[in-house]
Amino acid sequence: MEIIIDAEKCTGCTICSKRCPFAIIKMENRLAVIGQGCTFCGVCVEACPFSAITIYKDQEKHVDLSAYKGIMVFGEVRDKKFANVALELISKAREIADQIKTHVITVILGEKINHLAKEALSYGSDKVILIDDPVVKDFRTDAYARVMVDIIRDQKPEIALIGATSIGRDLAARIAIQLHTGLTADCTGLDMDMERRILLQTRPAFGGNLMATIETPYHRPQMATVRPKVMKIGKRDESRKGEILNLKPGITEEKVRTKIREIIKQEQGEVNLEEAEIICTGGRGIHKPENFSLIRELAGLLGGAVGASRATVDAGWIDASHQVGQTGKTVAPKLYIACGVSGAIQHLAGMQTSDIIVAINKDADAPIFNVATYGIVGDLFDVVPALIKEIKKVKGLE
Amino acid sequence: MDIIVCIKQVPDTTNIRIDPVTNTLVRDGVPSIINPFDVNAIEEALRIKEKHGGKVTVITMGPPQAETALRDCLAMGADDVILVSDRKFAGADTWATSYTLSQAIKKIGKFDIILAGKQAIDGDTAQVGPGIAEWLDLPQVTYIRKLETDGQKAIVERMMDDGYESIEVRLPALFTVLKGINEPRMLSLKGKMMAKKREITVWSADDIEAEEHKCGLKGSPTKVVRTFTPTPRGRGEIFQGEIIDQVKELVKRLQEMKIV
Ligand SMILES: Cc1cc2nc3c(=O)[nH]c(=O)nc-3n(C[C@H](O)[C@H](O)[C@H](O)COP(=O)(O)OP(=O)(O)OC[C@H]3O[C@@H](n4cnc5c(N)ncnc54)[C@H](O)[C@@H]3O)c2cc1C
Numbered sequence: 001m002e003i004i005i006d007a008e009k010c011t012g013c014t015i016c017s018k019r020c021p022f023a024i025i026k027m028e029n030r031l032a033v034i035g036q037g038c039t040f041c042g043v044c045v046e047a048c049p050f051s052a053i054t055i056y057k058d059q060e061k062h063v064d065l066s067a068y069k070g071i072m073v074f075g076e077v078r079d080k081k082f083a084n085v086a087l088e089l090i091s092k093a094r095e096i097a098d099q100i101k102t103h104v105i106t107v108i109l110g111e112k113i114n115h116l117a118k119e120a121l122s123y124g125s126d127k128v129i130l131i132d133d134p135v136v137k138d139f140r141t142d143a144y145a146r147v148m149v150d151i152i153r154d155q156k157p158e159i160a161l162i163g164a165t166s167i168g169r170d171l172a173a174r175i176a177i178q179l180h181t182g183l184t185a186d187c188t189g190l191d192m193d194m195e196r197r198i199l200l201q202t203r204p205a206f207g208g209n210l211m212a213t214i215e216t217p218y219h220r221p222q223m224a225t226v227r228p229k230v231m232k233i234g235k236r237d238e239s240r241k242g243e244i245l246n247l248k249p250g251i252t253e254e255k256v257r258t259k260i261r262e263i264i265k266q267e268q269g270e271v272n273l274e275e276a277e278i279i280c281t282g283g284r285g286i287h288k289p290e291n292f293s294l295i296r297e298l299a300g301l302l303g304g305a306v307g308a309s310r311a312t313v314d315a316g317w318i319d320a321s322h323q324v325g326q327t328g329k330t331v332a333p334k335l336y337i338a339c340g341v342s343g344a345i346q347h348l349a350g351m352q353t354s355d356i357i358v359a360i361n362k363d364a365d366a367p368i369f370n371v372a373t374y375g376i377v378g379d380l381f382d383v384v385p386a387l388i389k390e391i392k393k394v395k396g397l398e
Numbered sequence: 399m400d401i402i403v404c405i406k407q408v409p410d411t412t413n414i415r416i417d418p419v420t421n422t423l424v425r426d427g428v429p430s431i432i433n434p435f436d437v438n439a440i441e442e443a444l445r446i447k448e449k450h451g452g453k454v455t456v457i458t459m460g461p462p463q464a465e466t467a468l469r470d471c472l473a474m475g476a477d478d479v480i481l482v483s484d485r486k487f488a489g490a491d492t493w494a495t496s497y498t499l500s501q502a503i504k505k506i507g508k509f510d511i512i513l514a515g516k517q518a519i520d521g522d523t524a525q526v527g528p529g530i531a532e533w534l535d536l537p538q539v540t541y542i543r544k545l546e547t548d549g550q551k552a553i554v555e556r557m558m559d560d561g562y563e564s565i566e567v568r569l570p571a572l573f574t575v576l577k578g579i580n581e582p583r584m585l586s587l588k589g590k591m592m593a594k595k596r597e598i599t600v601w602s603a604d605d606i607e608a609e610e611h612k613c614g615l616k617g618s619p620t621k622v623v624r625t626f627t628p629t630p631r632g633r634g635e636i637f638q639g640e641i642i643d644q645v646k647e648l649v650k651r652l653q654e655m656k657i658v
């Protein structure tokens with residue numbers, strides 16, 4: 001690709017330079033000059049009032065694209081059950097497959113997971129590949145990457161979707177390098193360009209301040225990790241039939257270079273943040289570590305998980321695994337209740353796509369109110385206990 | 399023990415604003431920082447060195463101005479820093495970036511541990527660390543919050559979505575670190591003065607024997623076709639009146655939406 005500025009047309013107006021999301025366009029002698037790091041995003045092309053900027057795309061072809069058919073989903077398993085994101089991806093794959101008239105293959109790795117094959121079919125898979133073997137009992141990069149690469153080489157899917165979880169992102173990155181193909185991380189939108197049969201992958205960057213649409217035009221499969229809870233789980237149809245294939249892993253235990261010594265599950269009663277439908281978060285406004293018990297009580301009552309701002313984690317009030325935000329976890333529950341959280345941009349980056357946001361803060365000017373669906377301006381030590389009482393009342397617990 | 403740390407210079411997001419008129423990121427005057435997770439990676443490397451001896455080498459692939467980030471690494475206590483920089487690397491996606499960095503690491507040669515951050519806060523991909531491990535055929539453990547080593551193997555704690563795992567791995571290996579792994583040290587004035595005077599090694603594509611068709615935009619399988627700013631959520635409803643009435647109103651809404 002090449003980006004060219006027409007010196008005849010360029011007036012040196014600096015609009016392109018101001019709009020460039022990567023701040024690499026400089027003005028030299030009243031003429032725009034594109035510096036290092038251009039990603040050919042095209043923002044400047046659209047911004048230029050004088051049509052002085054053009055991007056020339058080259059017509060390279062790397063692989064025989066027509067040899068690749070079907071959509072593959074990595075069916076992530078946790079405790080012998082599908083992670084929600086696996087079902088979300090099977091449903092999304094089905095939708096795209098119907099659009100472009102192709103099939104859906106779900107790959108399931110684990111031990112004693114045969115029962116999941118029918119479930120994968122009922123959500124829309126046409127084919128299920130099972131690897132039921134001790135070597136893939138728990139996630140280990142070496143074993144999972146080997147098996148997935150073998151299956152993709154054999155099945156040649158045109159698209160491969162993996163959940164953007166702590167397992168999926170680790171795994172996908174290695175597969176993409178081995179297969180020499182593109183991988184788009186943490187997508188929140190997937191659409192087909194029907195004419196070119198290319199997957200348009202949309203994802204947030206800069207902590208959600210900028211969105212980018214990315215494609216893999218000349219390599220296959222087109223790989224994406226997809227953020228949990230963004231795609232909707234489709235209807236289950238028990239009568240759906242399909243092919244179930246049992247395969248042996250192409251790797252033995254000795255070749256796996258990491259050993260799991262211990263699995264430490266999160267504290268009892270605490271729900272996995274990324275999959276929680278409801279999250280109650282405490283910020284510095286709760287003043288003391290003990291006061292997390294108030295947040296815990298509210299979360300417990302709603303069947304939700306406990307989140308935390310970085311300020312509370314840094315203060316040592318709660319474990320870092322609870323942190324929501326740019327340097328913590330990205331969540332999108334149905335309901336997010338922020339108690340005593342100011343709403344710094346880095347915190348918002350991790351939660352602003354939640355369906356409903358409730359903000360409780362005594363400062364009416366706190367930025368959290370700018371993203372809140374509902375806000376209560378008040379002391380959380382008045383509001384939260386009242387809220388707990390009212391919820392108990394409507395739930396008939398009092 | 400020899401440790402290599404991969405760092406990236408990123409814009410400081412605390413200062414990022416959206417231009418209300420053009421709806422784009424305002425980058426004017428936004429300072430560059432070392433990616434926060436990478437600072438933890440350097441700190442961890444220094445702590446391993448302090449315990450076991452050896453050498454900490456920091457590398458970054460980036461434009462010439464990334465030199466400032468490397469000087470900060472020297473000031474923190476890194477022994478050596480290398481800037482991998484060439485016009486040919488421009489526009490690299492994670493595939494091409496991890497290839498380029500792996501070539502530079504091959505040129506460095508000897509190492510026991512490679513450390514990277516969990517993810518860079520500009521791209522947020524978390525793919526470059528595992529990518530480097532794949533190019534170098536190394537075992538990897540991502541998202542670690544604890545690392546202990548005896549020089550032969552490492553025992554690390556990895557964050558999972560529903561807890562933690564304790565994992566043992568033989569070295570050499572690559573790890574990506576979480577913020578919680580340590581508290582990075584402050585830069586000393588003396589360190590800063592010393593760092594100022596150091597020559598920074600710069601390696602070009604030829605220096606690391608990188609094949610041109612695997613570098614930069616040309617070597618990148620993914621293409622960014624469009625960027626846009628998301629529509630802001632907008633301010634919702636702020637309840638009024640007595641706290642108790644506000645709470646009642648809130649619960650009523652949540653009930654209507656069948657959440658409570
Ligand atoms: C590179 C970088 C990455 C970061 N990543 C993250 C991240 O991932 N997640 C994150 O959360 N932060 C992150 N931060 C930190 C972020 O900038 C903020 O400092 C942090 O989110 C503030 O936490 P807080 O809202 O709990 O505290 P504060 O900003 O101190 O806010 C406390 C709020 O509580 C209110 N309050 C006080 N008392 C009461 C009361 N009695 N009743 C009601 N309200 C009360 C106050 O009005 C105030 O608004 C990051 C920062 C940087 C530089």
Ligand SMILES: Nc1ncnc2c1ncn2[C@@H]1O[C@H](COP(=O)(O)O)[C@@H](O)[C@H]1O
Pocket residue numbers: 404405406433435436457458459460492495499513514515516517518519521522523524525526527
């Ligand atoms: N250009 C680069 N130079 C050196 N290290 C990098 C570069 N890009 C990414 N990294 C490393 O890879 C990690 C993950 O980055 P990313 O995959 O971009 O989210 C970062 O925390 C760095 O440790």
